[in-house]
Amino acid sequence: MTKESVSEVNVLLIEDDEDDYILTLDYLQSIPNFKFNLVWQSQYHQALEALESNGFDLCLLDYQLGPQTGLSVLKEARARQVHTPIIMLTGQSDEVLDNEALKAGAEDFVLKSEISSARFIRSIRYALARKELERERLERLRVESDSRAKDRFLAHLSHELRTPLTSILGYTNLLLSREELQNVKPELSIINNNSEHLLNLLNDVLDLSKLNENRLQLNKQSTCLNSFLSDLYSLFKMAAAKKGLSFSIEAKTPLPQDVKVDKTRLKQVLINIIYNAIKFTSSGFVKVEITLQADAKLEFKVIDTGIGIPCEKLKRIFKPFEQVQNVTTRTDEGAGLGLAISSALIKLMGGELAVESTLGEGSEFGFSIDLGAIDEMTLAPLMLDKTQNATDNSLPSDLQGHILIVEDISEIQMLLRTLIGQTGATAEIAGDGIEALAMLKDNPDKYDLVFMDLHMPRMDGRDTIVALRERGIDLPVVALTAAAQKGTKEELMALGFSDMMSKPVNVSELGEYLAHYLSDELATSSDDVAQTTGTLRFLVVEDDADTRNLLKLLLNSLQVNVVTAECAQTCWQYFVGPERFDTILLDIGLPDKSGLTLAREIKAQDPNQHIVIASGFDPEPEKLAESQVDDVLLKPITLVDLKEIKEKLV
Structure with missing residues (x-):
C-alpha cells in the first residue's frame, strides 16, 4: 500500500482568544494528509500586514477581534488586493452575519463548534481548491x-x-x-x-x-501540375549539377493535369525537403517520385543517396531548431526550422511527413495530400518542361495605364515606379494618404490602379481607403503590407481594398497584378465597395483612439452604423438620449469607470439592452454574470468577431 502524499498548507489564524488558538492548532494537526504551518495573529494591524504579504494558502478569521470585527478585516483585505482565501469563524450562528461575510469576500462561514466536524474539513478543501483554480487562471x-x-x-x-x-x-x-x-x-x-x-x-x-498559434490558413487554387513540377525541376537541376548529382522528378502513375492545392505551401514543403537532400548528398542522386493513389491522394517521395540520419535523431528532426549535423561543425546554413515547418504544413494539408533512413546510405522522405475529386479523363503522363527557368521574373511589356503609388519610403517608391515603367505603364507617387486623397480628388479618372502601403505617416492606408470609398472613388486599390497574417486580406477587402500584395515585392507577382488590373476585360463595380449605410446601430465605447477608429472602420465595412464614445460618461449620455442601439460594445478598462460596472448600470436601467464587453484578458465568469453581459470579445478584435456579433443580432 502506497503512502498518500501530504499537502503542506501555510495558514494564518487571526484570533484574539489563546484557548481558541490552541484548540484550532490541535485540530488542524489531527487532519490526515495535511501538514498545516500555522501562524497566529491577534492584533488587527499586524493581521492585515500578514495578509497583505499574500504568503498564506488559507486564513481562518475570528469574527470578534477586540474593538474590530472580522468583517472590517475582510473589507480592508480585499481593498489591499489580498488573494488569500478567508474562512470566517464565529461563536454563534447568525444568518445575517453569514451573508455579510460572504458578500465581503469570505469563502465560507463556520461556527467554532464545527471546527472538529467534517464540514470544516470540506470548507478548507474547498477554499484551497479555489485558490489553486485562481492560481491556474492567473x-x-x-x-x-x-x-x-x-x-x-x-x-x-x-x-x-x-x-x-x-x-x-x-x-x-x-x-x-x-x-x-x-x-x-x-x-x-x-x-x-x-x-x-x-x-x-x-x-x-x-x-x-x-x-x-493555429493562425496559418491554406489558400487552395487550381494548379497545373506539369508546370508546378517543371518549376521545381528547374529550381534544383543546377544546384544538383554543381555537386555532380543526378536530379530527377518521376511520375509512377499518370497524373491529373490540374489539382486544387495551396501551391505556395506545397512548393515550400518540397523545396525544404529537396534542398536538404541535395545539401547532405555528396555523390549519387536525388529524385522525386510522385504517385497518384487509388484513394485520390497524391504521394510524394524524395529519395537521396546522402549521409543518412542516425536512428537516435530520426524522432527529433521534425522538432524546431534541430539539426542533423553538429551546429559547431556543420558548413551548411539554416535555422533548423525547415523540416519542422514542412511537417506542420503537411498536417494542415491532411497528411503526415514520414522518414526512413540508413546511416551512410541515404534517406527517403514521404507524404501524401488529399486531392479530393479527380477527373480520371484528364490523367496523363508527366511531361516536364526542362527548358524553362526556375522562376519567371519577367514583367509584361505591353501594358497601358496610369498607376498611383502611395508609399512613404523613397526606395520602394523608386523600385515600384521603375518596375511599372518596364511594362509600358506609367506611375506617379504620393507620400501618404492625405496626398493621395488630394491627387485622386482632383483627377479621379486619371488613374487606373493604386498600390497603397498600409503604414504611412499622417494618414495610413486603412483610413485612406475608407475616405476614398466614402467619396465614391471606386478604382481598384491594392494594399501593400509587410505584416500579412491569417484574416488580414479579408479585413482589408472588407474595408474597401481590391486586393493585397505582400512585401518584399515579388517581381513576378507584381506582373500578375498589373496584367490583371490593367487588362481590357477588367471592370470594377461600385457594388463591390462596402457602404456604411446599415440598419443595425452600434455604440462603441473605447478610450484608445486607434482602436476606436479601427472598430468603426470594420463595422462600417459590415454595413453597421456606428456611434463612438471615449469614456463611460459619454456612453451614458448616449444611452439615456433619444437614440437606441442594437448593441453597446464596451471596453473593460475605461478611464473613468470599469466597463463591467457600466454594463451593470446600463442593465439596471434597461435589462434588454444587448452589451458586448471587449477585453484584453478573460474576465472572471462571476463578474460577467453579475454584470449581465451578453457577449465577450477578446482583443485584438477581428472582422470575423464583429461579423459573428452582427449575425447574432440579425
Missing part, C-alpha cells in the same frame, strides 16, 4: 498575455525587416537585369542570394509562430 492569463506580446513583436519584426528587404531584393533584381552590368553580376548574385536567405529565415520564424 497563470493562463499570463501565458495569453505573453502570447499576445509575442504576436505584436513578430508583427513589428516582420514589418521592420521586410521593408528594407524590399529595397535590397528589388534593386538587386533590377541591377541583375541590366546588360551593361555583366562584370559585377557575380557580386550582385551574392547580395541577392543572401537577401533571399534572410527573407527565408524570417518567413520560417513567422510561419512556425503562425502554425503554433
